[in-house]
Amino acid sequence: xxxxxxxxxxxxxxxxxxxxxxxxxxxxxxxxxxxxxxxxxxxxxxxxxxxxxxxxxxxxxxxxxxxxxxxxxxxxxxxxxxxxxxxxxxxxxxxxxxxxxxxxxxxxxxxxxxxxxxxxxxxxxxxxxxxxxxxxxxxxxxxxxxxxxxxxxxxxxxxxxxxxxxxxxxxxxxxxxxxxxxxxxxxxxxxxxxxxxxxxxxxxxxxxxxxxxxxxxxxxxxxxxxxxxxxxxxxxxxxxxxxxxxxxxxxxxxxxxxxxxxxxxxxxxxxxxxxxxxxxxxxxxxxxxxxxxxxxxxxxxxxxxxxxxxxxxxxxxxxxxxxxxxxxxxxxxxxxxxxxxxxxxx
Amino acid sequence: xxxxxxxxxxxxxxxxxxxxxxxxxxxxxxxxxxxxxxxxxxxxxxxxxxxxxxxxxxxxxxxxxxxxxxxxxxxxxxxxxxxxxxxxxxxxxxxxxxxxxxxxxxxxxxxxxxxxxxxxxxxxxxxxxxxxxxxxxxxxxxxxxxxxxxxxxxxxxxxxxxxxxxxxxxxxxxxxxxxxxxxxxxxxxxxxxxxxxxxxxxxxxxxxxxxxxxxxxxxxxxxxxxxxxxxxxxxxxxxxxxxxxxxxxxxxxxxxxxxxxxxxxx
Numbered sequence: 001x002x003x004x005x006x007x008x009x010x011x012x013x014x015x016x017x018x019x020x021x022x023x024x025x026x027x028x029x030x031x032x033x034x035x036x037x038x039x040x041x042x043x044x045x046x047x048x049x050x051x052x053x054x055x056x057x058x059x060x061x062x063x064x065x066x067x068x069x070x071x072x073x074x075x076x077x078x079x080x081x082x083x084x085x086x087x088x089x090x091x092x093x094x095x096x097x098x099x100x101x102x103x104x105x106x107x108x109x110x111x112x113x114x115x116x117x118x119x120x121x122x123x124x125x126x127x128x129x130x131x132x133x134x135x136x137x138x139x140x141x142x143x144x145x146x147x148x149x150x151x152x153x154x155x156x157x158x159x160x161x162x163x164x165x166x167x168x169x170x171x172x173x174x175x176x177x178x179x180x181x182x183x184x185x186x187x188x189x190x191x192x193x194x195x196x197x198x199x200x201x202x203x204x205x206x207x208x209x210x211x212x213x214x215x216x217x218x219x220x221x222x223x224x225x226x227x228x229x230x231x232x233x234x235x236x237x238x239x240x241x242x243x244x245x246x247x248x249x250x251x252x253x254x255x256x257x258x259x260x261x262x263x264x265x266x267x268x269x270x271x272x273x274x275x276x277x278x279x280x281x282x283x284x285x286x287x288x289x290x291x292x293x294x295x296x297x298x299x300x301x302x303x304x305x306x307x308x309x310x311x312x313x314x315x316x317x318x319x320x321x322x323x324x325x326x327x328x329x330x331x332x333x334x335x336x337x338x339x340x341x342x343x344x345x346x
Numbered sequence: 347x348x349x350x351x352x353x354x355x356x357x358x359x360x361x362x363x364x365x366x367x368x369x370x371x372x373x374x375x376x377x378x379x380x381x382x383x384x385x386x387x388x389x390x391x392x393x394x395x396x397x398x399x400x401x402x403x404x405x406x407x408x409x410x411x412x413x414x415x416x417x418x419x420x421x422x423x424x425x426x427x428x429x430x431x432x433x434x435x436x437x438x439x440x441x442x443x444x445x446x447x448x449x450x451x452x453x454x455x456x457x458x459x460x461x462x463x464x465x466x467x468x469x470x471x472x473x474x475x476x477x478x479x480x481x482x483x484x485x486x487x488x489x490x491x492x493x494x495x496x497x498x499x500x501x502x503x504x505x506x507x508x509x510x511x512x513x514x515x516x517x518x519x520x521x522x523x524x525x526x527x528x529x530x531x532x533x534x535x536x537x538x539x540x541x542x543x544x545x546x547x548x549x550x551x552x553x554x555x556x557x558x559x560x561x562x563x564x565x566x567x568x569x570x571x572x573x574x575x576x577x578x579x580x581x582x583x584x585x586x587x588x589x590x591x592x593x594x595x596x597x598x599x600x601x602x603x604x605x606x607x608x609x610x611x612x
Contacts, residue, residue, distance in 0.1 A: 075574050082576045083379070083388035098576045102387035140562075141571055166567060167478075171469065171559040178473045225383070315408050316575060 025231035026053055026066035027087040029220070029239060032074040033266055035190075035275075035282045036112035036218050037090040042262045043242045044069055046249070059245065063238035065231050087226035088239065093217040094143055094307050100321045100332035104224035108236045108338045109243060110291050114216040116281035118147040119193045119208035123180040128152070128206065131185060132161045137175065138187035140166035141316045143216050148187045149310065150215065151207045176203065190278055191268030198274075210281075214294060215303050218282070224333075236338040237345075240288075244342070247286040288343040295336040301325060304334075390579045398579025413568060413580075414587070420564040421553065422591070424480065428487025429549055433542050436492050440499020441534070445526055450500070461493035466555040483556055490552040491545040498541040502534040536603050536610040543599040546592065 031037040043049050049057040051069030060067055070086060081089035082099045090111070091099075099105060125131055138144035145164055152159055164187070167175065173192040175183040177200050185206070188196070196203055209216055220239060226232050249255045250263075257272060264275035285291040294300055304323055311317045321331035352360075379389040390398065402414040409416070439457075442449040465472070465486045472482045507530050515525045557566025565584055572580040603610065 075570075078576065079388065079573065083386065084383050098387075102385050102576065103383055141575060166562040166571070168559045174470050175473050175478050175560070178470050179477060182477045182479070183473075315406075318577075 024056065024060070024064050024066045025229065025235075026068050027226060027229075027232065027235040028068040028070055028085075029088040029090075030070040030072055030077045030080055030086045031090040032072060032077050034074075034090070034218065035263055035267060035279055036284050038263045038267060039111070039243055039246045040069055040090075040239075041071060041266075042259065043246045045262060046246070046259075048245055049238070049242050059238050059242050063234045063241065065234040065238050067235065067238055067242075081221070081223070084223065084225070087232075087235065088220060088222040090218065090220055092143055093219060093304065094146055094311065094316075096219070096221050096332055097308065097311055097317050097321050099221075101317065101319070104331055104333075105221045106224055106227055106333045106335055107219050107221050107295075108335060109220040109240050110217050110285045110294050111220060111243065112218045112282045112284045113214045113294075114143070114147075114189070114209040114218075114281070115213045115283045116208045116210040117190045117193065117278070118143055118187065118216060119189075120148060120151065120185060120187045120206045121176065121193060121196050121203050122185040122206045123176060123200065123203050125184055125206065126204075128155050128157055131206065132157075133163065134184055135163045135165040136185040136187055137165050137167040137172040137183055139169055139172075140164065141314060144169065144187040144189065145314065146307070146310055147209045147212065147216065149314075150212050154211055155207070176200065190281060191270060193281075194270060194274060194278060195268060208281075213283070214299060215307070217294070217303075233338065233341075237342050240339055240342045244286075244288060247284060250284075251286065288339045291339050292336045295334050295339070296325065300334065387576050388578050390582060394579050395582060398577075398583040401577075402580055402583055414584075416563050417565050417568050417584075418587075420561075421557065421566075424483040424564065425487065425549060425553055427480075428484045428553065429491065429542065429546070431484055432488035432491040432495060432545070432549070433538065435488060436495035436499055437531070437534075437538060439492070439496040440538075441503055441526060441531060443496070443500040444503025444534075445530065453496075454500070457493045457496055460489075461497070465490040465552055466559075469556070469559060478560055482560070483553060486552050486556050487549045491542075491549050495538075495541050495545055499534055499538055502537040503530050506537065507533045536607040539599060539603040539606070543596060543603075546595055546599075550588070550592070 029040060031040050040049075040051075043059075044051040044057075047057055049059050049067050049069075051067065053068045054066065056066060070080075072080065074091075077086075077089050078091060078095060078099060080086045081091075082102050084103065088108075089099075093107070096105060096107065120131075120136065122131070125134065136148065138148065148162075148164055149159055152162060167186070169186075169188040169192050172183070172186040173188050173196045176186050176196060180200070180203075186196075193205070193208075197205070220243075222232070222236055227236065246259065250259045260275055260279065261272055264270060264272070264278070267275075267278070270278060285294060308317075308320045308323070312320055323332045323334070324330040325334045326337075373392070376389045376391050379386045380391060387394075403412055405412055439453060443453055444450075469486075472485055476482050476485050511529060511533075512525055515529050520528065553564075554566035554569070557564040558570045561567035565588060569581050569584050572578075572584075
């Protein structure tokens, strides 16, 4: 007993010492497996940042802040963010609305946009007219349904003629591959789109998100409360800096393939060639200029108005959160300020 | 003292105290979370939970149905048919195995093997065999509970029925079928009911997991979607309903066993 207590005591003191090793304020960023978010995991692998608590990589040294990385599934990431357990999270513009109603949030960095990464894949259905009345399986109240409804709109179809039916994307992809007699159409995202096309030769893409570029946006969001803490803005800067440094590694011929491989390693079993296709469909905002153009442009305002209307119409949010573009005091703010600050310090 | 009985009134009071402690702990948790963030949605206050109750009971403007009604119907119908098929299959298999060594040799290794495989992990097999609709949930529950239930029946058929009883029945002129039905089956019934009651938990886990993945209605579906949308008011109301339903089912099955097998000593 005594020995156990001693060991416990030693463990407690040691962990205590460990976090005291860096006196910098620490903030947690949660990310899930997705090409433009795995960037943070790879930045940790490549020692640009150190995702462990109390340890600083070069970027963290530069900004005098400790980034703690936490990898989890997408849905738990959203819950953790909403319950104030973590400071920042990787999520899409559409999924940012609900958390913002409970915790005021600031989008500081767009990481990528879906240009074909969300798709309606069918077997034996060649036109959207044929799709009428056929159940289309995909995750309800998510970007999949958004992509589906927006494409119907663009094709002049009535939403009420179509049956979007809930199914988890991984299960939907499996169902189409194994039992296409019952499951003829699915809306899923990558890697499921590419995997399904690869595994089932008679499957084809009926339509995809390439018709609505810059409407489904993957991004990093920080709680306003975390930003207001001492060092909060430095945390935002460091995260942005890490993202662009890794993008530079991807663009450089010497390190490009290696970095892309690392990003794709846990994403799926796709080859390097196929990963090149994936990052075309998940188009990265690989430079500060591209990101600022999006966050400060007029198209985003129009997009978000549509997205909010969609979410209210489909019972995704109870009420519309207020949104602004700049340093306002709304529920959700899109701010290019932090990207500019990083750009200025280069 | 160990195992000394307590009065009925004390038992009821202690039960209520247990519930109150849980409710108090939740109140404290929710209070603390709202101190950190006044607009928190993740640990709803009692008021927010009341709003959640309203939301699951009101007519939904998109589907025109009441969520709780739709989901209770879907989930409990699946659970009932799934459990009924599972119990039926297990009783048949278990009795066969308990009565005939050849059957035991044939099924026992396979059942022990299957008993350790969660049916939710081989969803693709069910997709191919029975599709993606109602039958899939039923099969998932039935095949999920069958291995361990069948083994319970088998052990009970072999061990709980004394040889003398079987010989006596033969002496009195019973046929093999009559011995199985009137003697062995009757003796194993209380064990079957108890085992079925205990398998209700795993059955619910399999069903919720399946609805989580492929459902378009039901408890698993609603909890998953609402959790994703951070509407924890609805999620917790559903969890409370689940707990309550489990409690009722448990009590009902114990009553049923007492009614059917009054001779069985607990």
